[in-house]
Amino acid sequence: MNLAALSTPAALVDVARMNRNIARMQQRLDALGVRFRPHVKTTKCEQIVRAQIAAGAQGITVSTLKEAEQFFDKGISDIVYAVGMVAGKLPQAFLLRRRGCDLKIIVDSVQSAESIVAFGREHREAFEVWIELDVDGHRSGIDPEDERLIAVGRTLVDGGMKLGGVLAHAGSSYEYNTREALVRIAEQERASAVRGAERLRAAGLPCPVVSIGSTPTALSAEHLEGVTEVRAGVYVMFDLVMHNVGVCDTSDIALSVLTTVIGHQEEKGWAIVDAGWMAMSRDRGTLRQQHDCGYGLVCTEAGDVLGDYIMSSANQEHGIVARIGAADKSIAERFPIGTRLRILPNHACATGAQHPEYHALSEDGALETWPRFYGW
Amino acid sequence: MNLAALSTPAALVDVARMNRNIARMQQRLDALGVRFRPHVKTTKCEQIVRAQIAAGAQGITVSTLKEAEQFFDKGISDIVYAVGMVAGKLPQAFLLRRRGCDLKIIVDSVQSAESIVAFGREHREAFEVWIELDVDGHRSGIDPEDERLIAVGRTLVDGGMKLGGVLAHAGSSYEYNTREALVRIAEQERASAVRGAERLRAAGLPCPVVSIGSTPTALSAEHLEGVTEVRAGVYVMFDLVMHNVGVCDTSDIALSVLTTVIGHQEEKGWAIVDAGWMAMSRDRGTLRQQHDCGYGLVCTEAGDVLGDYIMSSANQEHGIVARIGAADKSIAERFPIGTRLRILPNHACATGAQHPEYHALSEDGALETWPRFYGW
CATH class of the missing domain: 3.20.20.10 (Alanine racemase)
Structure with a gap:
């Protein structure tokens, strides 16, 4: 895998x-x-x-x-x-x-x-x-x-x-x-x-x-x-809340959600992705911090932060990725349908809890499945 | 059961x-x-x-x-x-x-x-x-x-x-x-x-x-x-968001989270309960609606709405129950340790997703376990 x-x-x-x-x-x-x-x-x-x-x-x-x-x-x-x-x-x-x-x-x-x-x-x-x-x-x-x-x-x-x-x-x-x-x-x-x-x-x-x-x-x-x-x-x-607190860098954040672009609303500068709040959690911990990241900060599939793109809004299985500030009307060319992105989460405890397992990616590219449990 | x-x-x-x-x-x-x-x-x-x-x-x-x-x-x-x-x-x-x-x-x-x-x-x-x-x-x-x-x-x-x-x-x-x-x-x-x-x-x-x-x-x-x-x-x-939209009454809301009072901060008017955002979800859908219910509206164990008590704040496995407005400094007498409450959720889809099963309570008091699944 x-x-x-x-x-x-x-x-x-x-x-x-x-x-x-x-x-x-x-x-x-x-x-x-x-x-x-x-x-x-x-x-x-x-x-x-x-x-x-x-x-x-x-x-x-x-x-x-x-x-x-x-x-x-x-x-x-x-x-x-x-x-x-x-x-x-x-x-x-x-x-x-x-x-x-x-x-x-x-x-x-x-x-x-x-x-x-x-x-x-x-x-x-x-x-x-x-x-x-x-x-x-x-x-x-x-x-x-x-x-x-x-x-x-x-x-x-x-x-x-x-x-x-x-x-x-x-x-x-x-x-x-x-x-x-x-x-x-x-x-x-x-x-x-x-x-x-x-x-x-x-x-x-x-x-x-x-x-x-x-x-x-x-x-x-x-x-x-x-x-x-x-x-x-x-x-x-670590996570974006901890980054805003100042105890880690974004390059320390070990958890992300892998997602795929499934569509666009070009005139609004939106890319629609297949991770919504079910995958990210509803946690909006960065809302009142100095950098509000919406539902998460967008990275390439390889994990490099893209700077000013965030998941600005989320429904259950849809996320809206947009640029902070002015709409990116070329978003469909930037992130074509099928593009895979990683989203860094606001709160690692909340995001992890939405998933039955972690996919653990080693530096050599090997992928292991690590189950997690939930409930009381 | x-x-x-x-x-x-x-x-x-x-x-x-x-x-x-x-x-x-x-x-x-x-x-x-x-x-x-x-x-x-x-x-x-x-x-x-x-x-x-x-x-x-x-x-x-x-x-x-x-x-x-x-x-x-x-x-x-x-x-x-x-x-x-x-x-x-x-x-x-x-x-x-x-x-x-x-x-x-x-x-x-x-x-x-x-x-x-x-x-x-x-x-x-x-x-x-x-x-x-x-x-x-x-x-x-x-x-x-x-x-x-x-x-x-x-x-x-x-x-x-x-x-x-x-x-x-x-x-x-x-x-x-x-x-x-x-x-x-x-x-x-x-x-x-x-x-x-x-x-x-x-x-x-x-x-x-x-x-x-x-x-x-x-x-x-x-x-x-x-x-x-x-x-x-x-x-x-149904849920509190739908109640605020105006398409149901609180007495129509079929999902709630049963919780127990585990402590108090009396001078603040807080009762601490054993349901936090892990049980309620992080959904704050009522935040921008006309009645902000925090993380949920508090009911008796039998399901009767208590009016102006909400879960005002939540950590992973702790909720803070408080009165809207002035602190209730008699909250420890009102809800002693061990009191069981039901909390109506903001968003039934998000709250349900936090639980491996529903406990289905019939009018005759019978309780059945109904499993739910999650993940992708």
Whole structure:
């Protein structure tokens, strides 16, 4: 199988770029003296996660218990489920642990901690629980200064659970685009997480792990004192949102969607392609960034960025490719029917999720099929 | 299996509402004297398509050749692939026809028509081809007044292909929200398609089928003189975009995502739920409509709309539920941890595509699993 034989639309992975991205992050975190636990929600793909582990990653982060089950079945045991646990999901987590999976769960309320304790006692299972911290007002978690932090820790320990550490994610890092701002939010993520850990320890509670991370902060932190591990997901592929944030170049983006030109509206300067939002996802993450790329940035079939052509609009299985600014009325000559293009995505996690498999393209032109899974 | 035992997030189909939507569209098109060919891209689900056919639908419309293959394997033969054919996909279409599938393909350029003729002659296959018309400047297709319409028709007929008819889709109908505007765009779709057919016939070319449709125009047309069939997809579920367009009530929306409250940020008035954009899709179709519903409108677990609560923001596996306007600082009491909610989606086609299966809930509380497929 080679690129020319691949039918469109298809999700392409540039393996050389992917390996470069994996090496870059691992080397950086090795140098900063912390463990790296990649977030596998970006790819949900065994081949890619194996490459991350081969490069030095220790354990994985998951966003669903299905990811935990799938990767445990493939031999990975050290797993953090980084979405707040609720009572209804405890039986599924318990089953994984009973099967031997070293599954860690997270919590950010006394009520959920109590549910875990009640279930754990009933089933004689000492769940390992990490406390989720809110370090930037982005989403979930307990403020490190909030009294509830100690209350949750005490509930878990008194109830016989294993308090494994704290976990934070500075999701707001995606909103910045200068080196200074990224360094600042990275330090805020680090310092707030360490502060939460210190408060727990000062209260006589254990807190061995301090886990933080997002792709922008992991690539911007100047030091990680007090941190034991970092998590990041999208760095493995990168995307246009990360490019706008300023942590990668377009030539680092390892994921693209291969598509074919199927028609034109010449007077409008449109080429119609057979990748729509089903292939790109509906993600418009670049909408409010400094470079709005529509549904993606257009490259040649070989992967060279064409500069000012984007997928300006998308229906389910149709994309409209157009030049930014003045309409290109010669677009039918530029991209004749049958022309194949690659489209770089706004958001690699969202675009990947639309595809049952990646087509992994090596530098020598070999193409492999790497399945991914979906659902819950 | 019942609703209470279903883990979250999950795509729920209210079967009574779905059947009502199916009956409404079929009765309307029966009364207008045209055949109905539902677009199965919305659901990609055998059980639902069978219900549409049982109600009177004749044939189906697909957006990918995979849909054609999947439904042909389930015994449905009369299929229109409503995305412009290119040379690279002809072998796949040919194989389907050789297996006995009555597959119709569409084209909107002389160049693609010539590719079909060349392939058809080489393989002794008289493809049935419909010509795609542009009736509203929305996307693909040939203007009915454009000379290329006749040129494409003549290329096909002279080349030995079967010219089956014309096909149009007034996709711009989604942009309107008054009865008058919808009646006007529906009449424009009808009249333009009929005009294209008449021009072909006046040139001595056959044009037995005049196929038009979109959910808003199908539900707004006052008559369909000259039209032989209508296509529509999203009507089977409806969604918030269609509600804003004005062709359904929220109580008609048959698809929702079941989710669980996993935490709060009380001072912000946020409830955090375990459905994020992975479960809802990234579709923000209501963003520029008169009622922006964020990522979806919040209902009780039983399906009753809660009025002014929406999913205001979404990450991959987290949604933020908040009140429109002033923060609800009692949200933790209103929706305690463990509360289950249903979220009505912006766009049923996009939300459905995120799920490997629908959970079909009957009025008697019985729950069935209806698989759907994805990919290309």
